Amino acid sequence: MSAPSRLPAHSPSCMGCGPENASGLQLEVYRDEDRVFADHSFTEKHSGGPGLAHGGAISAACDDIMGFTLWIAGTPAVTRTLTVKYRRPVPLHVPVRLTAWIDEDADHTLHIGASGTVEGETYFSATSEFVKVDLTHF
Template sequence: MAEHAAPSQRLPSHTPTCMGCGPNNPHGLGLEVYRSADVVYADVTFDERHIGAPGLAHGGAVAAACDDVLGFTLWIAGTPAVTRALTVEYLQPVPLHQPHRITAHITAREGRALHVAATGIQKGVTRFTANAVFVVVDTAHFVAHGDISGFGKLLEQFSRHSDDNDQPS
């Protein structure tokens, strides 16, 4: 897959057991996500665990991959947020065993709403696109739903990044 011009930084998984990017989830997608300037990207290769029609990825697996990569745009925004809405357009069949590069970026921010977009390309062909709205939340949102220790220092890093952005220049 083509590399981005700006230096890339590998981003940490959301949690060790995240279905999209968690290294400790044997049923997950195993995404390794990178940031290059104001873009995040990952290569995903769907396999038999993700099959829909013979030889093709299931639309739900494609949507899950998009949702996870879109979630990494939060590193650009510097804040935790959750998916409010996700729309995927399936433009071409998504073959198994072929790497697809998913690239995502923030398109707009309106109050607590982050509008984000992604494109999935395989061998120069755009196979799918996705648009989503994420809503900024605070740590209490996650505490209310379970043990947040799986996040490690992720939420702390967002808080620190947000504090840095609030400082006068």
């Protein structure tokens, strides 16, 4: 078993992981065998209710972390569907472990799962379908 390796941002300006996007989440994502993960604390720039992370910011974090599973699949793909199940409010300034994995790798699609945990307790989970595309798509 090797140590987790840091993955590069999708682009410098990516809303989820771009280090140059001051309004973004600036996730730092790592690969650990067949999973990817990031530790992230939501701040006031992504707040919803008082002291809580906005559901849209949580959804964006899920979409972005799921996109990093493409390093595992070895193929480019884009999000077709994303469903987030919010189980409990996510407080600001609390470290959340975002984790994503591939549930199924079919001919033209990937089914991907993700979770957000705080001290081992699941605060939200997500499922998505990504469609495999050619690099010329971008």
